[in-house]
Amino acid sequence: MWTCGGFHRKGLERYLVGHTDVPNQMATTTSKKKTARKAAKGRVSAETLAKGQREISVSEFFAKNRHLLGFDNPRKALLTAVKEAVDNALDACEEAGILPEIHVRLLQKDESRFKLTIRDNGPGIVRAQIESIFGKLLYGSKFHRMKMSRGQQGIGISAAGMYGLMTTGKPVHIISKTSRRTPPHDVVLKIDTSKNRAEVVSEKEDPKSDTLFPGGTGTQVVIELEGRYQKGRQSIDEYLEQTAIANPHAQITWVTPTNETIEFPRAVEELPEEAKEIKPHPKGIELGTLIQMLERTESKSLSSFLQDEFSRVGQRKASDLAQRADKLSSKTITPRSRVSQLGHAEAECLYKAIQEASIMAPPTDCLVPIGSRALLAGLLKEVQAEFFAAATRPPTVYRGNPFQMEVAIAFGGNLSSDESSRILRFANRVPLLYQQSACSSFKAVVETSWKNYGLAQPRNSLPVGPLVVLVHMASVWVPFTSESKEAIADYDEIRKEMKLALQECGRKLGTYLRRRKQMKKQSERRGIFERYIGEIANSCHSIAGTDKKKLYDALLKQAERKTKEADQRLDLDGKIVSAKRLEQDEDVIILAERQASIGEDENDGLFGEDMPPTTKRRTTAKKSRSKKKKKKTS
Amino acid sequence: MAKKKTTKKTTKKTTKKSTKKSTPRGSLVSKKRDQETIGKIRDLATSVAKSGLAQREPRIEIPIRSINNMKYNARKRILEMGSNTQQRELFNVGQARKFMQMLLVSKGCRDLIQAEKTLSLRGMYYMTLHTIEGTSEKTFNEQGESDTILEDLEVTIDGLREELHVFAKKRGTMVGNITVIDNGDEINCRRMGTGGYAIPSICEPNVIQFKDCDADFILHVEKDTVWSRFNEDRFWEKHNCILTEGSGQPPRGVRRLLHRMHKELGIPVYCLLDCDPWGHYIYSVIKQGSINLAFESQRMAIPEAKFIGIRAEDYDRCKLTNDVKIALNERDITRAKQIMDYPWFADKKHWKKEIKTMLGNGFKMEVESLITKDISYVSEVYVPQRLKDGDFLD
Known part of the structure; x- marks a missing residue:
């Protein structure tokens, strides 16, 4: 289903607090001053003030605080719009069990105005839902559940539509087809910010648009908005490229404003497994949430409340918690206590009891990691490297939330060798492009000592070399540092898992590099x-007339024996791991044909002329790629 | 008739002498020695091939040519090479290339000897230069490489460069009261004009013989410029001597010739060199032999050679001006101290004093600095006075 942005419960609360409090507080503080002045003159009363105070709609609030949604500047706004639409499209396709095929096109109308078209082959949207999804903020399917999903990047497609309307005055144009038999419906929508409601501008059933959806179903959204298109870091191109890496099952076509067509082909033919929804873990909630849950629950007794609303709480654990709470409370609390009878003080005791008790870690089968194989496939098609390794950590828990870390690295090949390595960060398969240095993953990479694995690393910074590091966090609740949701918060448990995964990949890289160096040395020796x-x-x-x-x-035989002896000697030192072990590792890919020569520092300079060209392939690879593009556009 | 007779006589004389003393033209080295050298080269190649075929590591034993493997023979007063050797192995990444080059040079020399021809060092470099089959690597990257290999070969097979039919670039000039026969040509060094006689690289007895010599001594100067000054002033005529020059560090040819004239004609050698560590070292090389070619000292060193000047005291003695001072740099100072510590200077108090004075002065001087006094001061005043006083350093 297309949704209007996946908020998590906590995120939602944070927003709502901000939304209700901030403007009101502002109003009261400013008006307080006024009251002080005016009261002295006897002009204003509480009643007159009350007239000026009214409810603010969610949409109105966001319209005024668009930076919270990622629309701070024209460049970011464009990226956010693409992001929301693509994330929604991917989620929709996966939930319907369809291999995603996504088409993104950006058309430049004038210098700062763009028309963004995003089309998918998802299940389509039922006519009745269109207004709610595209016209109402905070509406969606991911809203009220504890499940791993993409939608964490803001408020969703409706916000993008709203931004478009605000900057260009153009409504959102949606074409959606839900089945082969019915013609697509074509709807143009406008958002009424004050009412947080969509207004239909025009509507029709349009069989002509059938050609847009060869698969029989799908959705196309067209938004006209103000923005700025620029390549490079934090661009749409980078976002789509990284999305393609983390979603190798998706096929993405990207038509740039300069009318270049870039294909991100599908590398894996299976859809990822569907994530299971779980109930929250007792240790993962805060007191306020607990009170809210107590108020809202349909369970009658405390015991059934605990068992129904939380994971990992059975009958025995429920009575254990009730007993612990009883000890702390002045009022008696039993498992049979009625939930409605529990007040604030009792809730607090219960909260403390939960913190004390040891509760089994939450189930982790709710997590769907990308998987080492798929990660490698994704990297392999987008990164021109020679060595790839991936590591998936077993699932773990931080503050009651299950999570799982995955790391993959790509090394060598056509990657630039004299720059800092690049980190690709993902949360639930969504690329994170901003605030790298605030991210836990950045810290984890910096803290890992890459020198042990044969790379240069200046103090307190990223390793230098032809390296790409991919870090993916899969969790039902990814903790972000701020509302902008661009960096993963630095929890000890998370960083530890990241480092363990990084080290696992690093070790493989180290083995490979040592082996490559050794192999080169040996072949050089033998060659000499x-x-x-x-x-x-x-x-x-x-x-002397010896037989030539x-x-x-005879000499050749000796030479071979000599070089072999050297190999063995290194084996005994334990420095060189058997070559076969690395090749048999499923999580490692080595592309011998991309193997560039080892960096100059490793070269002893003896036979400089005979070295193969180091980075010349890069240019040729680029050329052939751009040729491909040209062919496609023509 | 009379005229005819005299010419006949002289021609007869020369032919007689040349047949007596020199081998015929075209063969610079005697056949016997050639055969010996070829045998030595063959032994080297055979030992390599043998160990190769027997699956043993081929290696060549080379006497070490460095200061660590060189000792001063106080009795003979010359430098001699010690008995330390180094192994050059084929199956050693650092030595494989040199090992290969060594065999190439051996082969080159063998071919040269068989062809009864000689080549310069540069010629030898080109003779052994080619691209190794199947690679883009050349057997030698520059002449320097083949020059050192040739020196290695000399010490390894205990044969001299001359015996390998290789010679260095000509350097050094001679003029004076002597007539020599160079490969059969009679050369009167009294009539060499301004250019002088270019001392050949190979000065072995079968190439060069001394016909007649009236000179009382040999004056060896460091450089061509000083030599020209002396030649123009007809110094050798006035003082009845031989005037030689070695263009800095004298090459083997010059040293060999000086040694032979000193030994065979029994005339003393005096050196006029700069007052700096390099001049001092040139003197040391002429006197005791060089560290690199210690194995040839026996044939080249002149332990009786004397050092005329220019000396540190000359700045005051000759009342030279500030302009001639050249400040000693770091390298000069270290070098000077090194020379002072050489065992063959150990018991030479005068030399130690000389070097100390130079270091104390803090500057060095070239022979040319005497020109500031007068154009011919060096040839007409300085050297004659030193010779008259017998004021030398030994």
Whole structure:
């Protein structure tokens, strides 16, 4: 289903607090001053003030605080709009069990005005739902549940539509087809911010649009909005590229404002498993939430409340919690206590009891990691490297929330070797492009000592070298540092898991690099000997009349034995791990043909002329890629 | 008739002498020595091939040519090479290339000897230069590489460069009261004009013989410029001597010739060199032999050679001006101290004093600095006075 942005419960609360409090407080403080002044002159009373105080709609609040939604500046606004639409499209396709095919097109109308078209092959949207999804903020399917999903990046497609309407005055145009038999409905919507409601501008059933959806179903959204398109870091291109890496099951087509078509092909033919919804874990909630849950629950007794509303609480654990709470409380609390009888003080005791008790960690089968194989497939198609390794950690828990870390690295090949390595951060398969240095993953990468794995790393910074590090956090609740949801908060448990996964990949890289160096050294050694043996055999033949062929063969045999001996010696030192072990590792891919020569620092400079060209392939690879693009556009 | 007779006589004389003393033209080294050298080269190649075929590591034993493997023979007063050797192995990444080069140079020399021809060092470099089959690597990257390999080969097979039919670039000039026969050509060094006789690289007895010599001594100067001054002033005529020059550090040819004239004609050698560590070292090389070619000292060193100047005291003695001072740099100072510590200077108080004075002065001087006094001061005043007083450093 297309939804209007996936808020988590906590996020929602935070927003609502902000929404109700901030403007009101502002109003009261300013009016207090006025009252003080005016009261002195006897002009204003509480009643007159009350007239000026009225409810503010959610949409109105966001219209005025658009930076909270990621629409701070024209460039980011464009990216956020694409992001919301693509995230929604991917979620919708996956939930319907359809392999996603997403088409993104950005058309530049004038310098700062763009027309954004996003089309998917998802299940489509029922006519009745269209207004709610595209016209109302805070409406959606991901809203009231504890489940791993993408929708965490803001307020969703309706906000993008609202932004478009505000900046260009153009309504949102939606075409959706829900089944093969029915024609697509074509709806143009406008959002009334004061009422948080959509207004239909025009509506029709349009069989002509059938060609847009060859798969039989799908949705297309067109938003006209103000923005600025720029390539490079934090661009739409980067976002789509990273989305393609984390979602190798998706096929994405991207038509840039310069009318270039870039294809991000599908690399995996299976859809990820569907994430299971779970109930919150007792240790993961705060007191306020507990009170709210107590108020809203349909359960009658405390015991059934605890068992029904939380995961990992059975009958025994429920009575244990009730007993603990009883000890802390002045009022008696039993498992059979009626929920409606529990006041604030009792709730607090219950909260404390939960913190004391040891409760089994939440179930982790609710998490769907990308998986090492799929991660490698994603990286492989988008990153021109020679070595790939991935590590998926077992699921763990922080503050009652299950989560799982995945790390993949790509090394060498055409990656630039004299820059800091690049970190690709993902939360529930969604790329995080802003606030890198505030992110827990950044800290984890910096804290990992890459020197052990054969890379240069200046103090307190990222490793330098042809390295791309991908960090993915899968969780039912990804903790972000701020409302802008661009960086993962730095919980000890999270950072620890990240580091463990990074180290796992790093070790594989280290093994590979050592082996590559050793192999190169050995082949160089063998090469040196082989090169000179011929000359020596010739000279000896000429001077002493020795049989040329015999001597050559004898020396060659010695050379081979010599170099082999050296291999073994290193094995005994324990420095060189058997070559086979790395190749048999399922989570490692090595592309021998992309192997560039080892960096200059490793080269002893003896035979500079014979070294293969280091980075020349990069340009050729780029050329061929751009040629492809051109072909497609033409 | 009379005229005819005299010419006949002289030609007869020369032919007689040349047949007596020198081998015929075209062969610079005697056949016997050639055969010996070829044998030594063959032994080297055979030992390499043998160990290769027997699956043993081929290695060549090379005497070490460095200060650590060199000792001063106080009795003979020359430098001699010690008995330390180094192994050059084929199956060693750092040595494989040199090992290969060594065999290439051996082969080159063998071919050269067989062809009864000689080549310069540069010629030898080109003779052994080619691209190794199947690679883009050249056997030698520059002449320097093949020069050192050749020196290695010399010490390894205990044969001299001359015996390998290789010679260095000509350097050094001679003029004076002597007639020599160079490969059969009679050369009167009294009639060499302004250019002088270019001392050949190979000065072995079978190439060069001394015909007649009236000179009382040899004056060896450091550089061509000073030599020209002396030649123009006809110094050798006035003082009845031989005037030689070695263009800085004298090459083997010059040293060999000086050694031979000193030994065979029994005339003393005096050196006029700069007052700096390099001049002092040139003197040391002429006197005791060089560290790098310690194995040749026996044939080249002149322990009786004397040092005329220019000396540190000359600044005051000759009342030179400030302009001639060249400040000593760090390298000069270290070098000077090194020279002072050489065992063969150990018991030479005068030399130690000389070097100390120079270091105390803090500057060095070139022979040319005497020109500031007068154009011919050096040849007409300075050297004659020193010779008259017998004021030398030994």
